[in-house]
Amino acid sequence: MQGVISRSKDAPVELVTVTVPDPGPGEAVVTIQACGVCHTDLHYKQGGIGDDYPYLLGHEAAGIVESVGEGVRDLEPGDYVILNWRAVCGTCRACKRGRPWYCFATFNATQKMTLEDGTELSPALGIGAFIEKTLVAAGQCTKVDPAAPPEVAGLLGCGVMAGIGAAINTGEVGRGDSVAVIGCGGVGTAAVTASFLAGAAKIIAVDVDERKLATATSLGATHTINSKQVDPVERIRELTDGNGADVVIDAVGRPETYEQAFYARDLAGTVVLVGVPTPEMTLELPLLDVFGRGGRLKSSWYGDCLPSRDFPMLIDLFLQGRLPLDAFVSETIGIGDIEAAFEKMHRGEVLRSVVVL
Template sequence: MPDTVRGVIAREKDAPVETVDIVIPDPGPHDVVVRVDACGVCHTDLHYREGGINDEFPFLLGHEAAGVVETVGSAVTHVAVGDSVVLNWRAVCGECRACKRGKPQNCFDTHNASQPMTLVDGTPLSPALGIGAFADKTLVHEKQCTVIDSDTDPAVAGLLGCGVMAGIGAAVNTGAVGRDDTVAVIGCGGVGDAAIAGARLAGARTIIAIDRDPRKLEWAKDFGATATVDASTEDVVERVKELTGGFGADVVIDAVGRPETYKQAFYARDLAGTVVLVGVPTPDMTLEMPLIDFFSHGGSLKSSWYGDCLPERDFPTLLDLYRQGRLPLERFVTERIALDEVEQAFAAMGEGNVLRSVVVR
């Protein structure tokens, strides 16, 4: 039978979020109902609330989640009732042109639940990134679930569902940071600090953290930054070059996603270096630069969707590194909050007071 639970929705553009009753339908053949034990408050959720993703209101927010499978559809084989899982928004289809070319990390037709969750009056909800996990329960496709050990802290594990995976993957998968590389990361929030942690795991020699907030620069050191640049007082490009022997960094990761930070990333890299854009721009942003500079600098300009990850491959690996003490995932969890405190968490995010607020049961 359908289940009525609490959920956090964005009803219209820029309006404060609301905690309301929502209806979870019975799962279709390949759907599962997951009890949500923890869900991180990601900047992408704020983008949804502000209308920066699309205008398909009302949205059921939340997507960076971990929980336990409660109910499964008739044809589900990927998970079982009682499994502890991390939810993901790249449930690869295996059939699209990217998958058939051996690049499932670029899957263009990822799986989602077969039917919408709704408000009590029947209004369909648009789940953030196909998940919608600021709720007591959510409905997803079975392939959106990655099984993890049941004793893993869900507040920590859930962060792999988006921000931490996006940042680590931007460094390791998209940027292909290697041993002895020099790396610069612009923006030291959750994604940027994850990119720093990823660069450290990959063996980078120099890791430069760049931000306008001194508190965030201090946090970045905990994740492996070897040098910091205060963008509010220093010339980012010149300072990065000073810290890399006058050349620029081998890999520069823009975890902000604004035209001005992208330009900094472009000019702060070494000749033939790599720029990785993992911060999410809004649809109105544009970039104007001399075309000759793209030609003369060479190298690679890449966008990183979800850190170019494969959840079934990468989530267990990162959790193993966490258990080994090599990846401090717990440091990303700044505070644990209740479901009805999401709006306050957005405010804390805007003030730069947190890496991650995490909604917990």
């Protein structure tokens, strides 16, 4: 199969021939129809996640099951699926406590895809979907309504689900709440959309790019703040009667944006970190402020989603016209255009470029 790899840190991606084995026990081969270009793939390329090169990039994907291995139940060839990177185990301490969205032992395919010379590939987030067909654990396949186009459905595989879940699952945004979202890329804008869907009364979008703020407004933000021009903490307080927001979501994942989120929330409010920091980042806050302000400081893993529960529900909302997932697709591209898509992402020109195969 033709697939896109990152061979070494910061090297341009390459389109190469990849050997995909037949599925073994508990595995499935999926024909990829579309895959979003996610910032996490760029992190892999830049060495921000690990150094287990070469990586087979791509993970935000939808497609059709081609074949399944021995022992696979509830999945068969022809099923239309979204791939997920948290296939729950059902047996770890989180799963046994009825919290499978926190599963501590998620799993991937046992076999490895390889280059023609036998070099084993590390699939991004255990998926590797910038390829014609990929090998995954059967539990990484979530069946959804095939009426949803793959370039839209696949976005739930990572960034959009992370943002929606950060608001609804982790932040527990509800009717009448005030919400501030710091960083309005794909994840942050999804959090804005989910807050609107949940009935939040005030949704404040914060970014340094007026284009992103305009998009956030079109998807539900009631107020916008350009943090290059004003202090976002003070402005959020002004917009919330001097109190701060009930929920503040940091979709950037930097020490300075987390500190803004911490001080921009109301007393006993909630901070949600969904932006992914890099390994060298550290945070310093006065412990008395952590104690005195109360509330909850939470990290959101994949939007604390349970794919089998959340993916079909969100696809249904899209098909009902209540969740505009198609608004996140900035462009569709070919498999040879991924390096250019990374550059557009870095310049803030797109919410999502989506590779259509």
